[in-house]
Amino acid sequence: MTDQALEAATAIVRAAHEAPEKRPTIAGFFDENTYTVTYVVHDAETKQAAIIDSVLDYDQASGRTGFESAERVLDYVTEKGLEVEWVMETHAHADHLSAAPYLQEKLGGKLAIGKDIVRVQDVFGKIFNAGTDFERDGSQFDHLFTDGERFSIGTLEGIALHVPGHTPADMAYIVGDAAFVGDTMFMPDYGTARADFPGGCARQLYQSIRRLLQLPEETRIFLCHDYKAPGRDDYAWESTVALQRAHNVHVHDGVSEDEFVEMRTSRDATLAMPQLIMPSVQVNIRGGHLPEPEDNGVSYIKIPVNKL
Template identity: 70%
Template sequence: MSDTALAAATAQIEKARRDSALRPVVRTFFDEETFTATHVAYDPTTRKAAVIDSVLNYEAASGRTRNSSAQAVVDYVRQEKLEVGWQLETHAHADHLSAAPWLQEQIGGKLAIGADIRRVQDVFGKIFNAGTAFARDGSQFDQLFHDGETFTVGSLPAIALSVPGHTPADMAYIIGDAAFIGDTLFMPDYGTARADFPGGDARQLYHSIRRLLSLPPETRLFLCHDYKAPGRDQFAWETTVAAERSGNIHVHEGVPEDEFVAMRTNRDKTLGLPNLIMPSVQINIRAGHMPEPEDNGVSYIKIPVNRL
């Protein structure tokens, strides 16, 4: 990971803090079934937009999908007359299916993820015995971002920062003064992401968090999930670097690396797998597409027995 990338992100955020025209408008849609926050970030001048971490509703018992959560995004984009240029994934989620392909059909946008998705595809391609027909080169996505790579949302500058640890491919997207950081951090009263999935690493997660918390204190942080910490009645998905530095219960300033790694490792041992990990990972490493239909025209999701 490049210090140059972090410096560029810092300069971008500081410039946006001085110029309100460089700050995105953010509208969030929260899916309570999966506790997932989907963000629409747009440039108020050009009305160009990005959709971050969309949700395809999935019923595990029946294997049926529906588009109700994604439809709310489509309705908003059309109502506000936005032009979607990007469908951004912060990582290959293990707790919900991506609706990006369906959203592309409805409202457009290039589908992007971190370039290390190839590592995730390789690991889970083997776990699910996906076969040689499943490409492990990231070609299912339109764009693979590398650390420090820049792009735009209308006239807003944006930069991708690699933040692995939860998975090898986690990416934070800095758009103007707003950082969309996926699962790396939760609200300060809830803590941090787990690091025990295949390819996860608690020590790497610590360094990624410290990287994010090196951004200017006023940086707006938009999270992918919230589970309402004990004593809090409302879901929340927006915080700041300053609030995380001072108040994150797992990794506030002063928490040493070894202490965090021990806490995260021990805590992860107590956690069950997400309810939708089997369908989610299989679909999301395919950029939200279902497995190829079999000779009867039906797509099937595999469940490896005694493997995870």
């Protein structure tokens, strides 16, 4: 069966490679506390912009939130005179809280995620016993992307690709010659994302990554995290399809699906849960909003005992 969405994404990348004006201007903001990169992607001609995978500061010991990471993004958008069209999430993160509501309040834009967020909401709604008041229909977001859905940022062409495996709802966003791939893969020397969260699947992850690696070799790949592989001194979050295909330690050309699944499954069994998974998931499935305050006006994060 022809992958029409991938063909469309390939056409967008090639057109941007041939015409510089079709390439986005990209700024990355690295949060070392969560090893997360937030991107501001904008069209130089119209100053229209998207924010991808924002970070809300959260101190686990005190339960206090902060906006230092988000303010860096806000300052950049203001300094450059950008108008935010989109506030996008590649998935419901398990390692940091989203600052989307704060940035929307300050800058506007439509909050978007993949349509399969409803599956993640259903799974984690049950795990956290969220109750009937918690809607599991994606209504906390302004837009739910489908696979192959086109969008624009000013005059820049974009397309959303569904790339499940890490979670059921992961999306990659192709904008011009750039691909924002979320938690599918990391820098070539670090490998790929885990696939053992509820709803994750190592086999799906392999297929999603190989799908992305069919994009033109010159496609710029922007990663959501970097954990600085042993032997590397600096954090990095930009690669290319060519580099990933040649050098990714988990999924380079020649690694079979069965080999990857065996490796990923064995490796995931040794990994601890992310430090911020409890607050992150409960907030992020709500579009970055805290759980509804209780009768004393305070929001609470639940910790299911012996469940995850």
